[in-house]
Amino acid sequence: MIELDSVDRQILRALSEDATQSASALGRALGLSQPATWRRIKRLRETGVIAGQRLDLDRERLGFGVAVFLGVKLATKGRVSLEDFERAVTAIPEVQTVEHILGLYDYRLRVVARDISDFERVLRRRIMTLPGVGDVEANVLLSEERRPGPIG
Amino acid sequence: MIDWRKLGYAVEVSLRVTLDKAQPRAFEEFAQAARKIPEVLEIQSFLGRVDTRLSVIARDMAHYQQIYRESILGLPHIADVEALMHVARIKSDEALPL
Numbered sequence: 001m002i003e004l005d006s007v008d009r010q011i012l013r014a015l016s017e018d019a020t021q022s023a024s025a026l027g028r029a030l031g032l033s034q035p036a037t038w039r040r041i042k043r044l045r046e047t048g049v050i051a052g053q054r055l056d057l058d059r060e061r062l063g064f065g066v067a068v069f070l071g072v073k074l075a076t077k078g079r080v081s082l083e084d085f086e087r088a089v090t091a092i093p094e095v096q097t098v099e100h101i102l103g104l105y106d107y108r109l110r111v112v113a114r115d116i117s118d119f120e121r122v123l124r125r126r127i128m129t130l131p132g133v134g135d136v137e138a139n140v141l142l143s144e145e146r147r148p149g150p151i152g
Numbered sequence: 153m154i155d156w157r158k159l160g161y162a163v164e165v166s167l168r169v170t171l172d173k174a175q176p177r178a179f180e181e182f183a184q185a186a187r188k189i190p191e192v193l194e195i196q197s198f199l200g201r202v203d204t205r206l207s208v209i210a211r212d213m214a215h216y217q218q219i220y221r222e223s224i225l226g227l228p229h230i231a232d233v234e235a236l237m238h239v240a241r242i243k244s245d246e247a248l249p250l
Contacts, residue, residue, distance in 0.1 A: 001160040012154060051155040059248055069198065069205075086242050093249035101166065103236035108166070112248060139200030145183070149154065149209065150161075150190035 002047045007032065009152045011040055012049070016148050019053045064112040066119050067096075067141040070127065071105035075134030084131040094122045105137065156193075161209040163216050163237070167224065168202045170232040178229035179204065189223045 010030055014021060027037035044050045074085060089098055097110040113119035171178040179197055186192050186206055194207035210216035
C-alpha cells in the first residue's frame with residue numbers, strides 16, 4: 001500500500017478535478033516549487049496510484065442517448081465458459097465496461113446505444129448471442145454522478 | 153483516475169438500493185446524504201428493477217461493515233439494499249463506439 005501525506009492528497013484532489021494542470025501551476029496553488037510538485041506527481045504515477053487520465057466525452061452530444069446497465073447470469077459455468085464469455089463480451093464496441101461480480105449476477109455490463117431501438121439491436125444481436133449467456137436484467141441509466149472518493 | 157487498491161482500498165461493493173417511492177423527494181434527499189459519505193465513488197439512478205446504485209470502496213471487509221452500518225443504513229428513504237461484490241474488472245476503457 002502506498003502511503004500519502006497531506007500534500008500528496010492535495011495534489012490528487014486537484015488533479016482529479018483537472019488532470020491537465022501543469023506541475024508549475026499546481027505547485028503555485030499549493031505553495032510548492034515546480035520540481036517538488038513534479039517529483040510528487042511522478043511518484044504517484046510510477047507507483048500506479050494515478051492509473052491514467054481519461055477524456056470525459058459527452059456521450060449524449062455524440063449521439064449516444066442511452067446507457068443501460070445489464071446484469072448477466074451465465075447459464076453454464078466452468079472455467080472455459082467464463083473465458084469464452086469474457087473474450088466475446090469485451091469485443092463488443094457498445095459494451096463500455098465489464099465487471100465480474102459476486103451476488104445476484106455474474107457480470108455487470110455498461111452498454112451505450114444511440115436510442116432504445118439501437119439498444120434493442122445490440123441486445124438481440126450481440127448480447128443474447130454471447131456464449132453461455134443466461135438471465136439478463138436491464139436497467140436504463142437516468143443520472144450518474146462521480147464523487148472524488150476518500151482522498152482525505 | 154485513481155487506483156484505490158494502491159491506496160489500500162481492497163474492497164469494492166455495488167449497493168443496489170430500492171427507495172421508498174411514497175416520498176416524492178426520496179432520490180434527491182438520498183443522493184444529497186450519500187454525497188457526504190467519502191467512500192461513495194458513484195451515485196447512479198435507473199429506470200428498471202433497480203432505483204439507485206452506489207459504488208462504495210473500503211479498506212477491508214471490517215471497514216466495509218463499519219461503513220455499511222454507520223453510514224449507508226443511515227441514508228434516508230431506503231426500502232431495500234442488495235450488495236454485489238466486485239471480483240474483477242474485465243473491461244473498463246469506457247470508450248464510445250465512434
